[in-house]
Amino acid sequence: MQRLLAVLVFWIAAIGMAQTKVGGVVVDELGDPIAFANVLFKNSTEGTISNDDGRFYLESEERYDTLVVSFVGYASREILLTSRADLRMEIVLAEGEQLDEVIVFVGKQPKKNNPAIEILRKIWAKKRSNGLQLYRQYRYDEYEKTEFDLNTIDSALMQSKLFDGMEFVFEDLDTSRITGKTYLPVFINEKLTKVYGDNDMNLEKRMVLGNKNSGFSNNQAIIAFLQDLYTQYDVYDNYIKIFDKSFTSPLSRTGIDTYNYVLADSAFIKDKWCYNIIYYPRRKNELTFKGDFWVNDSTYAIAEINMQATRSANVNWVKELYIEQEFEVLSDSVFLLKRDYLLTDFALNKKDKSRGVYGKRTTVYDNYFFDQPQTRDFYKQKQDPYNPVILERSDTFWDNNRLEDLNKDEKGIYAMLDTLKTVPKFKTFYYLSSVLGSGYIEIDKWNIDLGDIYSAWGYNDAEGVRFRGGARTFFGQNDPWRLQAYGAYGFMDKKFKYGLSGKILLDRKNRLILSGGNRRDIEQLGLNLTATTDVLGRSIASGNFLTVGSNDRLTNINLSTLMLEMEPVKNLRMRFGTSFRTMKSALPDAFSLDYLDPDAPGGISSQIKQFDLITTLVYTPGKRVIGYGVERRDINDDYSTLLLNFTHGVRGFLESDFDYRKVQLSYTKPWQIGGLGRLTTSVELGKTFGAVPLGLLNIVPGNQTFFTIFNAFPNLDFYEFVTDTYTSMHMEHNFNGRLFSRIPLLRELNLREIVGLRGVWGELSEENRLLSSPTNIPLQAPDDRIYWEYSFGIGNIFKLFRVDFNFRGNYLENPGARPFSVTGTFGLQF
Template structure:
């Protein structure tokens, strides 16, 4: 199974979920009520910023008090048994306001100025620019930063705790007209009234629910966190349509756990700078807005705002202890409306900390709510993730075996469904509401409705390209029609079996016909799964035998799409070099829980040149010898290691959910002469590594490096490295976009591919331009290598000549004294889905048909 690095599946997953949400149910807020409002001056009606809003009678805590924003608005969640809030601000009389027990309500508070008995008082102060110098709020936050190491969990040598987490998502902001459509007649039992809705669209449809119980152990030296999942349950969809494990991994990546003590906090695949990061005073403005003396230790309410509202930053309040430890006791955070973040309509974070036996504060609850939507007022996807922690213990030494292996392991019997339910009934730290409990039942009921099955079948066809047909599925549909210079108009039809046919044996086949070359092409494979699991699910363990007769462009080992994809039919320049391949293969693959995978392969291949491609040797006497076919037999070994990798498993490919961990590849291929007609002997060694580097406010960079060395003499170019070129008009991440097909050949090389996504850091600061929310993207690609004399046709008459074009001019080369290089600068996030690059080729411009520059586009979905 090959791995996809495109981000387009992110959007596919999101939209598929949005569709599925038309038939499910969500979580309620339990015993809390939410009061939202605005505080204004009673005379001028101007909003009052930084006013304190507190629950009267409730203990002083972050959840029971807040401050208004600059716009005067506030949101406060607190228990229903409190009915009065108090608003206070310097220069105004405080005001008490009674509130109802409705779960959500809107209020307006008008404050009376204390100077209302004076005829007129005019005070004009010199406007002062915000500065960090001599600012007590900045001095306080620097104390918090200085004491981070001793206050955070990772400051302890050993720590352990119990963890409970739940995540729920649903379609929100639905109108009554939408709910009462005829198409939903049989689904009315799923709709819920959303009492917290801010508009007239008050209905929602939950669609996903997951819970986990874990025991977590932390060790400082050597640093390791180990999570043992002792119980897990979720609302499951039919695996024929959706990868439930991948969906869970994807949602948990969007709704990651928030650690305020990390310098950078990753949410919705982006990094936000923490308000207590080392560089926070450079990017944030801080204000002391209240002092809470009703509890021990005393707390300071510290409000913070981004200096630039379009940067990936938070705004909100921190509650800091005044006991000399300067620990964070609580936090309420959200993001500015102008932030360059796609599809996120609202985000709220609440962190609560409790004291342990040593009087240190530990995170007791983290709540994250995000509302996704294509528009500000349309239907959206609302999700909430709550993580609760208890039974903190520090200083308990555990044996090394506790920390061995991957960071997360399943420590329960997956088949024991009744036992899992009992475990949650007894150890669930936060009780589920009645509506949350109904989600599991409703999802199961939903999938028994015939019309829903039909809907899912159509959705799967649109998003994955496969049509279900009982025990088989037909597709992929984007290969049914294509064209190229050799085959002309090409038709193809194919399909494969599914788990309903067999959980151990899988068959796949297709047939294609070219109307220009009048040749049939076909493929047939059979796969046996040793672990009685789908060969497309993790961990894979199978053996596959296959035969393929088809065309191929030399050097085009496309990882993520078939070469006969319709969109790849459109190419620039001369592209008539093709091969007819007959390939017999046997492959074995084994994946391990620690994300190490091993692959073994054996293949026998017959290659015949097609189009303008020629296999020929010209000897010293000028005599030409033409080869109509060549044969090879190969044995290969592949080792891949991707520690802590997460991915979404699609119908064809896996889409990695990138994190801070690298991915390593090692490949070895041996050419076996005189084995099954093999004509050549060689040894091909290839190593590669990929890593994403997060750069906080400056975006992130993807760096891919690789190298190859092929040992052997007299090896013709089809068995050397033909560097991956791109003659389409799409920007391809892993190809050289201005290199021509079969332009460069080598038997040893090193390459680097750098993609730098700046996430709008510069454009967000340009007036007018920042409203477009465009993002800068830069790339640089270089490859350098060569051919030893024994494999270079300029020095040996034992190997095939370099290729020539239609004008009989040489069109294939090896590298000279310089590497091939190309660079690009582009704009992404155009209409939120499009990336457009201006690509410049930096050298080897004297090669025939070599483009100097070009415009390339790519569909790219980002948050």
């Protein structure tokens, strides 16, 4: 959500120059638009496809005088171009036959009689014998250029008061050859990488040789968002994942059921005879592309491919998504990727004239070498991608090593942005966007940030209305140390609470971090099966104005921690540390943590003191991060997480009360199920050895808020189930509108369907029941049978909201059991 906020704030508005430039709309004789019509400069391979509304734009550096427009079931037209630029064309196609030499079968025609599909089958058969897979080892250079541009800039915007004092930025306007809109570059990142691979050992190594930023180079929220555009994809795969969506590839084995294919032409491409196949989706509102590709007639390798997401695709904030790839021929038969171009037009809506932001990535591949083996140790050697030498390459280095030259406007962006950052109005605009994106108010002269602003208020039964304010040190995105603190005040209990923490990066190579802190606050225990050691956390349950039932099972906690963390292997973090907790009920009359204590007056204690030794292993394969300071920012969210936690309670030290052992294991994984959406699964299990009271047991996470929280049970009250041994599972599948897109009345709403299933089994030993017998709440574990719930949800309501309808499967006989609940959430999602 923060990444999208950082981008949406930059909405502003897009003309240009080319040798031949055309645009307009293709319609039938009744004036209705013709979607997916083929538009081509005559005697060339340069063309495009009209969009869902029949509109198109096409430009070329070459000079052409004839445009050819065609579509299945209509007579083709050739239009003479009387000027170098005509952007208001209305091309009417009459019903009739296509050119005699082009045989096409679409719609409900038998697939076996369609020559385009026969070619597609041969592509499938050959796809693993093309490209880098043909060699035992490979090496090549990869140059990546990522841009961030404001688009749809018109004269009205240029003359508006918004740009008073910043008129000079319009000197760097350019025109997109894809959409025909003017755009203004505001960010550019260049990266040069040397890639080594060994197909025998299934190993690959990427050595970054240079990395250069301009624009908002110190804002990691924006950079992390742009890093999503770095997602690697293979057009031969069945599905192409962009952001968190899986688009069906036109080369997919399921493409026959998803796309219409038309064999449109054949011609020489780079001295190789190739077929041209046009494709477009069979149905609206699905994650599909339209476009065409050229495929070689002997190797059936792709020579060129263009893919444009359909305007009706169920993707938020994205008006256009365009991909093109070009391949080069090596040794007369091997097709290797030469250039990959991705353009995304982010906009508040999908209207043609809406202003937006381009995110563009261009990747160029060159200098291929093969069958030059390297040792396994070579692939294991680490590189520091944040080496100052890599980040501070000279202009001469880039001039000599770029695989594609910057155009005039890209070259000017560095100087233009240096000037722009000195303009007070722009600095204010950028400052506000940064606050919304990060949640912190920057005080540069003191090198601190105030916030976060999203945790400023709350309510619970113990404190009443609650306000919270905080601050953190901030010298830059990659600070080697950071101090943070907050203070909170409850207007009902009239008590002050606080939390403070510090962390320092001792060794960057192994990510050796020392951290510690102290928190005195009110907390809702039982939101997670694993006890928190976060001294700056904000309890969701104790910070909401609206809850279901009584929100009175709250705990006063005094928590101190000292931790040492390291990452000896990428994405494998190891934490060793200690915590000391003092816990007692915040509302003793409604909820107690009393337990039997022979040494206490009256044989009962209401406060727990506990010192623990904690060892945690966290493995996150596939996780990508940005930054090298003590705090880093995640880029992707499609990685799995394996957590192993061991806690050893030490009795007697610092008057600690209990000696016990606790082992906990959890595994969370997102699954992209092709075109069926995204499944998220989570499994947790744990066991406590030794007698401990209620405050140290594992509470099955209930949820009495109106917010949907993954890994919690929305129909359980807090402390309804208490365990010392447990196994829990959660599954949630988001179909991303796959089902609703088939229902005519719902199709245009772009709603998304979510289903969930969750369950937990656990038990509580008689020893622990007896120890906590003085408490005033019932102690029950789901040991008789697995407790389970299921839910149905509707997401993407007004592109912001999600509502879940939750049903309780059993244990309905429990006092006050809630058989049904409604929860929801909101946020900006693609």
